[in-house]
Amino acid sequence: MSTDRTSRTRPPATPGTGHGRISTETVRTIVESNHTRRTFWKQLALIGPAFVAGAWQFGPGNLTTAMNAGSLYGYALIWVIIVSTILMIFLTDMSVRLGIRTPISLISSIKETLGGWVGVVAGFGVFLITLCFSVGNAVGSGVGLSMLVPGTSPVMWTIICTLAVGTILFLKGIYGIVEKILIAIVALMAFCFIASAFASNPDWAAAGSGLIPVVPEGSWLLIIGLVGTNFSINAAFYTSYGTKARKRTAEEYRDITVVDTVPGIIAPGIMTALVIIVAAAVLHDTGTDAPAGFAGLTAIFEPIAGPVGTWIFALGFFGAAFSSMIPNCIAGGTMLSDALGRGASADTITARLGSGFILLFGIAITLIFSGTSPVELIVLAQALTVLFAPVLAALIIVMANNRKLMGDLRNKWWQNLLGLVGLIAVLALGIRLVISLVGA
Template identity: 70%
Template sequence: MSDRSTTRRTSTTPGTGYGRVSTETMRNIVETRRTRRSFWQQLTLIGPAFVAGAWQFGPGNLTTAVQAGSGYQYALIWVIVVSTILMIFLTDMSVRLGIKSPISLISSIKDHLGGWVGVVAGIGVFLITLCFSVGNAVGSGLGLSMLLGGSPIMWTVICTVVVAGILLLRNVYRVIEKVLVVAVALMSITFIASAFIANPDWAAAGAGLLPTAPGGAWLLIVALVGTNFSVNAAFYTSYGTKERGRSEADYRDVTVVDTIPGIVAPGIMTALVIVVAAAVLGHTGEAAPTIVALAGVFEPLAGPVGATIFGLGFFAAAFSSMIANATAGGTMLSDGLGKGPSSSSATAKLVSGGILAFGVLIAVVFQSSPVQLIVIAQALTVLIAPILAALIIIMANRVTLMGDMRNRWWQNLCGIIGLVAVVLLSIRLVITLVS
């Protein structure tokens, strides 16, 4: 098809409520159709959303899911489903922002909304990573202790050193991406196996898809939303998309093989953890005191192998989240301060090291990680999430930046629903904590 033919068709092709489709967009559509990727070529597009999913699905997520299942059985599964749907839409906006931003999302925020707004965004994500760092550090050490024995603190220090070594590598994002995709695959296998070992009541689990709010569950609901509608992880997806050099021609395939499965996978795994906890501990009506308590219940069900399978999944979740958390916090604070938007920049690596050091320091000083403190830390992230969600939605509607990739009305509707949800949950959290 010639350029003249493309232009002629563009002039008579209606848009979707935003005027006519541009020549550039039609060219991208034609180019995409000409270069249909094979199945194996599409798999090479997997990456940024799976990194976000690995960050989202960490020990804090597991802890809140275990408490939800053991304390309220299957009643809170609906929270995961709703959070996952909203997360897909917000992550999709971030992917498009990564494609269209000339340098980075925070740089574009500075250009369009003011430098101080970009600084606030970078600092906001950094503060969230500090909240997550302690749980990630303790969780990785606890996971290896469950598998290999020995002191959890010793394994926490070892895991932190290993992650620090990974972050020092050149082209660090590509290495991290590969590690985390493997970790997500490992987690999927272990938690699916755990669910079948636990032999849950699947009919009751299906009933948990109907929204209910049991008495005393509001803090836990806020924590579940904070971990599964992970606005900070969605925000960071734009950086992975930019580092991988994605284009408009890649967008459709990226959505199918990366964005949707990368976000759905941790949602399914979280729901499975709730199902497992409900099956093995829910009959007591009491929340599990520790992750070890849940893993230990598998021994009567399936012997030591059952506990090992769950422990392996827990370690993969904590270790992968530790890597993604430190990388994201370092990259976005570095960008917010104007020191470069790449995870390979000196400032990003220095900040990432500081996040790791903070996590291991708190873990060593306090020698424990009470479940309730992890839940509260996860819940507190929703106080910052509304700012990040609002910035994503605003930037995804900037015509001068996004062009024909800007939000459609239905994307805005889902984004606003998510924003309203985190705002209301922030208010509910404050009421819960002060009452």
């Protein structure tokens, strides 16, 4: 009788030592084996927010500034891409952790922690940056299609592309199909850049020397434009929203870093460096100055594609521009809606109106400056994005250090160090841009 009573009251088996328990080493083996079983396929499912940010970076502004850097200064500015990519990884990582920890959204947490007006400033800051990016996207989409259909007006194609994006925003069912097609187009261009990087027979020793920081005379505006597109703090800021939307957890953070954050940001950095290398090998050695249009830039694909290179370049450039138009206006509208307290969703009326305004702004600037060089217009628009970037970078760093919000995901000292380096860099470039514009 007592034996039965003992068996009925005996506690259930749990890991540890004593009755019915297993050793700690056995438990560790079980846990690690379970983690191993999920690493491949389930880690692939974690890919998303950082790759979206990276794809957003690799738009027409990025391509234009990189190709201009190679054609004007050879390999000298490759170091800008390396440094900005490293800094972008750390800011994006902070944003991912914020997306995991914030209860509603990053701007909502900023309002609660630092004050409502600070959250409003942050939301409007991202909105203003997306306005600058909209110019490059609008110009790039029009120029790309006008090269595909010679003799047609780039402005006409810009208007058509803008109307198409507006339609996609309201007819969400077709967005997934369009996105996949455009990703395939951009992937084709990426492959061509990699192949051209070897087929154009660049001076790899000179390219290696480009890792040493130097500032050629007259290159400051282009450097600021390169940083504005590669150290895209607004894209890093918005990554927290993608992370929150996918309901990522602290337990998934390490895997997210390995399969999404690091490769998602490194990939466009490598592609941009290759763009500079190809442009330097094909255009710089021939004495080609900054092209007034895009016709000269199409020569970068001639080493592997001949006359078809122009068509490949135009198709890829259009794909990069058009695919960037969509996330750019969605992010800007969402940030505006969240800043005004209307909800952190692209489906709110405020977000839709904000997205529409971003598209219209791109058309307006394209029409106003239709007689100027599209290359110069895109470079200037990308450079202007650094004016508000320091505010966003500072907010990301401050919020990532909030002990109450972040818990064990709070910034470590070395993360703060690199974050501060990035903050100082964009602040200095912003001051330099203002001085340059005032002097001009």
